[in-house]
Amino acid sequence: MTVLVTGGAGYIGSHAALALLDGGRDVVVLDNLSQGHRWAVPTGAAFVEGDCGDEDLVRRVIAEHDVTAIMHFAGSIIVPDSVIYPLEYYRNNTVNSRALLQVAVDSGVKHFIFSSTAGVYGEPKATPINEDFALKPISPYGTSKMMTEKMLADAAIAHDLRYVALRYFNVAGADPKGRSGQTSRKATHLIKIASQAATGTRPQMAIYGEDYETPDGTCIRDYIHVSDLANAHVLALEYLERGGESDVMNCGYGRGFSVREVIGAVKKVSGVDFEVELADRRPGDPAALIAAADRIRQKLGWTPVHDDLDAIVRHALDWEQSLKSREVSAA
Secondary structure, X not given: OEEEEEOOOOHHHHXXXXXXXHOOOEEEEEEOOOOOOHHHOOOOOEEEEOOOOOHHHHHHHHHHHOEEEEEEOOOOOOHHHXXXXXXXXXXXXXXXXXXXXXXXXXXXXXXEEEEEEHHHHOOOOOOOEOOOOOOOOOOHHHHHHHHHHHHHHHHHHHOXXXXXXXXXXXXXXXXXXXXXXXOOOOOOOHHHHHHHHHHOOOOEEEEEOOOOOOOOOOOEEOEEEHHHXXXXXXXXXXXXXOOOOOEEEEEOOOOOEEHHHHHHHHHHHHOOOOEEEEEOOOXXXXXXXXXXXXXXXXXXXXXXXXXXXXXXXXXXXXXXXHHHHHHHHHO
């Protein structure tokens, strides 16, 4: 009884693999290493290099490792890039997910946890956002995830498959034990970028737009610690194993911080007053995204333990320092 983690060499997938292993689960990671790193795959997890859209490969992995559940993280995640390269995002996020689902159904895998996004809501007219809000994504990234959610819903009706789609808000931080963190080759996440500026791995950072309809003019987001998010995936799997029905659930803390507030927190925690530039808005960025997270708390019994912006920032900064040390050692 093994859990297949696609994209388990990446940021969120590696943390989910850690959480599964910490809970005594057997884990096999499937990752093509286009964005992830081999060294990020946790010790104790089996590793297969390959693409989740390769149906023959996935079928072999499921059979050889006795896979009974899938956590699907593999995909492209940069919103502005999805506007420029929409067909690439539909291939990586939707077509490949369809192939993975086909093999799951054919192989008798009954439990599927999907890495979705708050981007499926687009620009909702009110916050906090609950799961019953209309799905109106404003980027190909959000649409690609919405399409996969719809495929899951239809597949669950037609086949012996149950799923939980977790709609992430803004994921940040790193494993408190320093075992994993965000290593994106093209970082776009605010706390990651600000931490790089604070630790000197980038000369400055930018605020993209200061004319939003928010108190200080910058975007507001609900930041969730990656370890709390990883725990939510484990709880979602346990929920399905107990016979829980298929569902979608927001993953956030239910409160937001503006870009300026986050930058202020990084400067305070790091003690570094790094340079910040002003830039034009990026395409596909809503003004505010804050989760209504009652459903996940009630149905999964999820209780966050890292709901503190300074703690999230501290873990992110510690990880950036560890990456610098890794680079020095490699040199």
